[in-house]
Amino acid sequence: MKNRIQQILDLAVRAPSGDNCQPWRVEFNGEELRLFNVPEIDSSEFNRYQRASMVAHGALLENILICSSGLNLKAIPTLQPNPADPDLIASFRFEDCASPQDAHFEAVSKRCTNRKTYQKISLTCSEREALLACASRHAGWGTLNLVENEPGKTTLAKILATNDQGIFEHQLLHRFLFKHIRWTEEETLRTRDGIDIRTLELSSMDRLSFRLLKFWPLVYLLRKVGALNIVGLKAKQVALSASAIGVISLDNTESADWIQAGRLMQRIWLEAARLRLSFQLMTGITFLMQGALENSISFLSEHQRKALQKSHEQILRTVGHPPGNRVVILFRVGHSAEPTATAVRKPIVLKEFS
Ligand SMILES: Cc1cc2nc3c(=O)[nH]c(=O)nc-3n(C[C@H](O)[C@H](O)[C@H](O)COP(=O)(O)O)c2cc1C
Known part of the structure; x- marks a missing residue:
């Protein structure tokens, strides 16, 4: 199971975060995955009350659900399971699942920021x-x-x-x-x-x-x-x-x-x-x-x-x-040309908890 979870995280880490700070930390005990915010990583004034980091965690959480479906797993999240620990964003349990992968699975690794000037044409x-x-x-x-x-x-x-x-x-x-x-x-x-x-x-x-x-x-x-x-x-x-x-x-x-x-x-x-x-x-x-x-x-x-x-x-x-x-x-x-470059990520290192 640990290998599959690591594979999910290797894909899910493509989630966006303010200034690409990646304000997260993850623990796993063989059954339950815990996603934590690390408040000191993003000390920007934009991130007052950790709101920008919460948005980034929402994106990462969604990526975890989507990427699990690509590995024949269903991730079942509980948001903020411990009110006494505001840094614990979500915990996840996993079940084997044969249903088709999420329609956004391929897009997780394609999504990126494009800061080019766009082509001034309407959406179809x-x-x-x-x-x-x-x-x-x-x-x-x-x-x-x-x-x-x-x-x-x-x-x-x-x-x-x-x-x-x-x-x-x-x-x-x-x-x-x-x-x-x-x-x-x-x-x-x-x-x-x-x-x-x-x-x-x-x-x-x-x-x-x-x-x-x-x-x-x-x-x-x-x-x-x-x-x-x-x-x-x-x-x-x-x-x-x-x-x-x-x-x-x-x-x-x-x-x-x-x-x-x-x-x-x-x-x-x-x-x-x-x-x-x-x-x-x-x-x-x-x-x-x-x-x-x-x-x-x-x-x-x-x-x-x-x-x-x-x-x-x-x-x-x-x-x-x-x-x-x-x-x-x-x-x-x-609509625009492809971006010149895309942002890289640190790998998410799974820490064990008992
Ligand atoms: C809460 C939040 C706020 C952001 N604000 C801006 C912004 O104002 N301008 C901008 O160009 N990018 C903004 N970003 C995008 C990040 O800079 C970008 O996601 C990060 O550098 C990683 O690049 P990627 O999206 O290409 O993976 C924001 C991202 C998040 C999650």
């Missing part, structure tokens, strides 16, 4: 229907809207532009991102985490500028003279090149709800991969929005807090979700 009817049908199969985990009309996309793209701009406005966000950039192939393969610079799809000129932007005093200076507005403009263009901007919202935001949102996000992403569509999360901003709504992020000025609250209201209005909902995930989806 069948692509749109497949994505929406996938979301409605898992409607209990969150609500999805795809915004395809130009005015709606423009409103959302302006908000998404602040996603990238924020990195150069808040030193803590900037420090965390640059700590996780892997500048060479050697560094990428040695650490097997973080963001491989090639996956940012920068031109050689932009890559050079990006390297200089590692130095906060320079960022500070450039921002003062307005030279960094270009970052927001580029992010807006990139967002507008998508066929659709996706919005996932929740009507409740307990920690289990973030796990379910991650499961929904993963299913939609896998469906996009199955349809050979390109996909990128642009969702750091939604985690800052939670902080603005709850007044829990001290580095936000009153002006920034109000602006984030207003953007949150605007998103809900644009997609027609109830005003009490929380926007948790934003992404773009569309």
